[in-house]
Amino acid sequence: MRRNIKVSIIEDDETLRDGYAFLIGATEGYEVVSSYCSYDEAAKKIATDKPDVILLDIELPGVNGIDAIPKLKKLLPNCYILILTVYESEKQVFNALANGASGYLTKNTPSAKIIESIKEVRDGGGPMSINIARLVIRSFQKNQESPLSKRETQILELIGEGKSRGQIAAELFIDLETVRSHIKNIYLKLDVNSRADAIKLARQNKLI
Amino acid sequence: MRRNIKVSIIEDDETLRDGYAFLIGATEGYEVVSSYCSYDEAAKKIATDKPDVILLDIELPGVNGIDAIPKLKKLLPNCYILILTVYESEKQVFNALANGASGYLTKNTPSAKIIESIKEVRDGGGPMSINIARLVIRSFQKNQESPLSKRETQILELIGEGKSRGQIAAELFIDLETVRSHIKNIYLKLDVNSRADAIKLARQNKLI
DNA sequence: AAAAAAATCACCCCATTGGGGTGATTAGTT
């Protein structure tokens, strides 16, 4: 038999915090080692709790939950952080993940899914609520109706990698002048006149 | 009562194809409108089938499944594509999603999860197998132990947006020479000597 | 078969950039 999954909770709403604690504590194989109402509270003691997983709210008093993620990760490098919040704006989600969160659940998540997700992050998974998964997948999807041709898209991608005309020409086995010509057409189509603007517009519209 | 979810299957393995068809056909609320063994087969007729969701394999004879995605999307713009495959390399996954797939399941996925995922894509979700979700979430996460300072990271990010020294200086309200100095330090730390190499290395190691 | 779009190459100009050197100063941190 495996040892319990040790969970720490950081959530400022007392009712919710107690609710989660009860839910997790009552589940076989899970154990709540501590719960805190803010990052500052947690910072003092959480390192000694040695949780496997931290359930973290984002809307915290004092240090914002997103900024708390890297700090917690520093205190507990091998601990997984699972976000449990009402926020589901693209920015919040992406920043949380970029900062080191391993999963992202919205607060309407049913109890069973929360329990399952805790195990999932511990096992290296990446649990997400359905709406979050949609956001995340969309962030990968390219615009299917790009005004750019294949070659142009390809060259814009290389520009996005910081490559110069010469490097692009060498990579694609075409003349430097041809690269220039393509770039001019890209600028025309996107109505811009610099690499930076082209990249910005292209990324905004997911052309690259 | 809602109308059935119409599913089309494109899968070259006959046993699997029939298995999926049976599973879906036997489930209340689901209906298999067609199944094909290749994209070329499907292309001729699938537009008239008008499926809500296409279950797509990647390892297909003839046109590769990944390349088939945009073609299918063109034939059926309002149809969701759910990948069901054994491949789970980062490249395969990201390309599939970039090309317009709405979900990605690996072939060890249990029947119940497949059925649930079909409904989930139809409802605008983004179902993924656990291992795929992990890949996807990791792709967002930045390296917490970057050798670069905050300012350097910030400048490298701007370089990644295609900005010139001058543009960076203007944006950060610092001198052009200061920007140069930071860039030199970035090159030193990363042991590179061009923007392109710095960006490449930084992205590989998720420093930006 | 005709028209349109994509991909290729050419040569004009010139201010700006990019990368290499080699320093210095000030403020924080350790």
Added chain:
DNA sequence: AACTAATCACCCCAATGGGGTGATTTTTTT
């Protein structure tokens, strides 16, 4: 006291980037 981060300065020079104004060939669409 030593170190890192962040700021600015001036040397050099080839290459780049963006603006013009073309042309040719292949591919795709109509």
